[in-house]
Amino acid sequence: MKFIQELPVLIIVIPLIFAVIIPLVGRLNRLLPWIIASTITFFCFLISISLLITVLDTGRISYWLGGWEPPWGIEYAIDYLNAFVLVVVSFIAFIVSLYSRRSVELEINKNKISAFYCIYMLFITGLMGIVITGDIFNIYVFLEISSLAGYGLIAIGRKREALVASYNYLILGTIAATFILIGIGYIYMATGTLNIADLQERLPALFHSKMVLVALAFFTVGLSLKLALFPLHAWLPGAYTHAPSVVSCIMAATATKVGVYAMLRIIFGVFRIEFDIHFIPIANILIVVSSMAIIAGSALAIAQTNLKRMLAYSSIGQIGYIVLGAVLANQIAMTGSIIHILNHALMKGALFMVVGCIIYKTGIEDISGLRGMGKKMPFTMAVFTVAGLSMMGVPLTVGFVSKWYIAIGALNAGMGYLIPVIITGSLLAAVYVWRIIVNIYFPEELPKHELQYTDGGAEITDHKSQYSEAPWSMLGPTIALAVLCIYFGISATAPLYIAEKAAVMLLQ
Amino acid sequence: MxxxxxxxxxxxxxxxxxxxxxxxxxxxxxxxxxxxxxxxxxxxxxxxxxxxxxxxxxxxxxxxxxxxxxxxxxxxxxxxxxxxxxxxxxxxxxxxxxxxxxxxxxxxxxEEDSILAKQELDEEESILAKQKLDIDRSNMA
Known part of the structure; x- marks a missing residue:
């Protein structure tokens, strides 16, 4: 029983300890880092599932670090929202680390592989820390742990552009984190506490204070930078494009989602909803900004020729959907937004895994190089089609569920004029996804000559355009995500149930 | 005052x-x-x-x-x-x-400016290399 009670801290401590162990044992065996990373992330996934079940059974879990009672000590507080996000993050971390072995061997130098898994574990630790903690200063610390690990992960590949992309991300990320630090300072000055539950009680009395207003402004800008909301998205496309495929995959699927979680927690958990609407029109501002993000992200994605860069811009559009659903501030839209955290993680994870498979097998990153690929890599392209349709929001895929909820929520909030925005976003997504699907299956003209394929780092050989699929260790996780994309599109009861409870809790 | x-x-x-x-x-x-x-x-x-x-x-x-x-x-x-x-x-x-x-x-x-200039050069080179490859191969074909 003792062990069960300690689960909330173990999910942070175990990956942190193994992050240090991995480079030590990495010298013994080439495969050991990968085995450890996969096992540990699987354990974290199990722990997060058991935490979710406990939360569903008994309500909020409060873990006191070192036995110090909150608000004096640090508290790990787990409720419906963060149990849900925790499951999403640990599941994606597990699937991606299963997938990573061959792709990492190809895209990262041999002597850096154990370092890669070390930083990968630190990155996961940071993300899960942000999600699980109930202390606002801890959010800052974990945010910096995950961001610093993220800068390392982006720069670890062979491309030299990645270094510059990572540096730009570092500068913007540090400015964002420092803004969040200023925000924390202001609300600490106003209330004298750092515990989120305690802040929630004390802040309403201080809503007229200018300090609290300034704090919210700093939080909003800082978090928007971290989660790449449209006008502050400059770091994202470069970072996703030049990072190794595994890194783009894990960052697109989890890092921005955790940023969104932090935003939900601070804007709706720490500050109350009435403050966001009546005292400062932050919700209205964010509605405008996120609508712009939906349109601009999807429109910019159409203009790209590089596959990864296109997916990066599409991420910016999808983040717009999540933020839009959240700031509409009614239960249905909020449910849609929370469930889109899961859905977008699934579909963007699948899409970036597909790109990883393509790069592994052919070394092609350009969209034009995909002509006629449907015959060569049928399974990979089937996954791309499913995840792409999901990105458009076609019924029976996950994308439809969340967009439906957000659209209904917009109607309920009396903002019917947002429906065209949501539909335009979907149509633009249809343009950039359909263009590729057509290219894959019905090429206008096959390339006149065979392209050179890299075949997983083996000798560069001339391949005929015959069946040549990615290895199963990569294909398996990719297909698993695609299956989940459809499964949760058809039967979304379980995630909807949790997301609804989380939405009700946030909007109290 | x-x-x-x-x-x-x-x-x-x-x-x-x-x-x-x-x-x-x-x-x-x-x-x-x-x-x-x-x-x-x-x-x-x-x-x-x-x-x-x-x-x-x-x-x-x-x-x-x-x-x-x-x-x-x-x-x-x-x-x-x-x-x-x-x-x-x-x-x-x-x-x-x-x-x-x-x-x-x-x-x-x-210096950021010269890095950007070098990146642009890289891109141009890679496009040129690709075109050259294409021409070579179509000649071979």
Missing amino acids: IDVIHFIQTKFYYLVVIFLMMIGLYTTIASRNLIKKVIGINIFQISVFLFYIAMAKVKHGTAPILWDKAVIYDNPLPHVLILTAIVVSVSTTAVALALIINIYKEYETI
């Missing part, structure tokens, strides 16, 4: 913080040299540390040590928070400098 003097007198620390913050942020944005940007980020972060330290001061408070003459103590919590934030700042600087060393190895410059 008295008001202004009073304002400066009482809010002196915060004015210094804002002054440093603006210097830091401006350097980060305006400078084209990668190292200078890191220096700007450091100044920006240090201004926030000073902000925390300034708000921890209690009027007539002493250092937060158990001591028989002390009646009222400064708030030690922000000091502790800032110790953590300093660690974060140092590691950010370390990562940034490591990146800059690698950028210098690859591009042989740390």
